[in-house]
Amino acid sequence: MLYDAAVIGAGPAGITAALYLVRSGVSTVLVENSAAGGQILSTAEIENYPGFPKGVKGWELADLFEAHLAAYPVDRKRGSVVRSDAPAPGKAAVLYFEDGTQLQAKTIVACSGAHHRELGAPGERSLAGKGVSYCAVCDGNFYRGRDVAVVGGGNSALEEALYLARIVRKVWLIHRRDAFRGAMIYQQKVRSAENIETLTSSVVDGINGGNAVESVTVRSLSDGITREIPVDGVFLYVGMEPASAWLPSSVSLDSAGFVLTDAEMCTNVPGIFAAGDIRAKHCRQVSSAVGDGATAAAAALSYLEQWNA
Numbered sequence: 042m043l044y045d046a047a048v049i050g051a052g053p054a055g056i057t058a059a060l061y062l063v064r065s066g067v068s069t070v071l072v073e074n075s076a077a078g079g080q081i082l083s084t085a086e087i088e089n090y091p092g093f094p095k096g097v098k099g100w101e102l103a104d105l106f107e108a109h110l111a112a113y114p115v116d117r118k119r120g121s122v123v124r125s126d127a128p129a130p131g132k133a134a135v136l137y138f139e140d141g142t143q144l145q146a147k148t149i150v151a152c153s154g155a156h157h158r159e160l161g162a163p164g165e166r167s168l169a170g171k172g173v174s175y176c177a178v179c180d181g182n183f184y185r186g187r188d189v190a191v192v193g194g195g196n197s198a199l200e201e202a203l204y205l206a207r208i209v210r211k212v213w214l215i216h217r218r219d220a221f222r223g224a225m226i227y228q229q230k231v232r233s234a235e236n237i238e239t240l241t242s243s244v245v246d247g248i249n250g251g252n253a254v255e256s257v258t259v260r261s262l263s264d265g266i267t268r269e270i271p272v273d274g275v276f277l278y279v280g281m282e283p284a285s286a287w288l289p290s291s292v293s294l295d296s297a298g299f300v301l302t303d304a305e306m307c308t309n310v311p312g313i314f315a316a317g318d319i320r321a322k323h324c325r326q327v328s329s330a331v332g333d334g335a336t337a338a339a340a341a342l343s344y345l346e347q348w349n350a
């Protein structure tokens with residue numbers, strides 16, 4: 042099947058790009074490897090997306106995005122793209138999927154986002170799903186009334202520590218620096234939460250347990266003292282890694298693998314655009330992903346006009 046546009050990834054950026062493309066009359070396929078919504082599906086409450094003065098639950102916003110998309114004739118394809126070649130004027134790109142299927146598109150909008158980075162601590166992999174989690178919204182309820190650790194110092198760690206604090210008995214918030222990098226509003230809320238204890242300038246040397254997490258080994262970088270803290274769950278929020286490996290090697294990435302674009306979301310390869318968290322950029326928000334998606338669609342439409350001329 043040959044499409045005008047293939048949008049890879051159905052988070053806020055991809056859904057917006059697909060909406061703008063299909064509303065402009067180009068044949069569009071939206072490729073998703075799980076339910077539409079992306080990272081917002083694992084976000085409890087979104088408080089900074091305009092139009093929702095009381096906040097909106099991540100899954101509710103994903104449902105609204107999905108309902109909006111359903112009003113238009115966007116083709117949907119489930120699956121993971123493992124490889125793609127580059128399009129060129131007059132030549133469509135071929136996208137290859139994990140299951141051996143393929144599709145062709147005149148232009149590609151890469152919105153495949155980013156996923157949680159591993160901490161790399163001993164015990165992390167062997168206890169994954171047995172107390173080690175990367176999603177408080179998905180797993181927090183298992184720890185109702187119990188003690189957990191959250192590792193990280195960015196917005197995700199602070200936000201999810203606050204979410205967990207409403208469910209669990211105690212949250213140990215462990216961060217390697219002496220100051221958090223997350224937004225001041227979350228830092229203030231963390232400080233005033235009675236059941237969050239912060240351990241700054243501290244690193245996790247191990248996650249311990251047999252069939253389930255029993256404790257974390259934490260080392261203070263100030264005095265070198267190591268202590269074992271009993272916890273039932275460990276939630277890791279130490280940043281994101283881009284899902285960019287499937288793109289053609291000719292697409293320029295930064296040293297961490299995020300896609301370099303200009304302000305119009307154009308990559309260095311004509312016909313390939315990128316939007317949302319897959320991009321090298323500072324601000325990673327639902328609202329900025331939506332803006333990226335609209336901008337990328339506009340740039341892809343200009344490219345298609347030249348293609349079809």
Ligand code: NAP
Pocket residue numbers: 089160192193194195196197198200217218221222278279280281323324325326
């Ligand atoms: P992030 O902002 O990159 O923060 C990652 C945190 O993990 C940093 O504090 C970092 O420490 C720490 N870290 C990294 N590697 C580590 C390691 N090996 N050991 C221990 N700690 C480590 O990532 P994020 O919090 O996942 O957020 C990703 C993006 O989404 C950000 O741009 C964020 O603003 C955005 N976001 C926004 C919201 C919101 O506005 N509501 C919510 C969630 C996420 P250092 O500080 O020492 O580097």
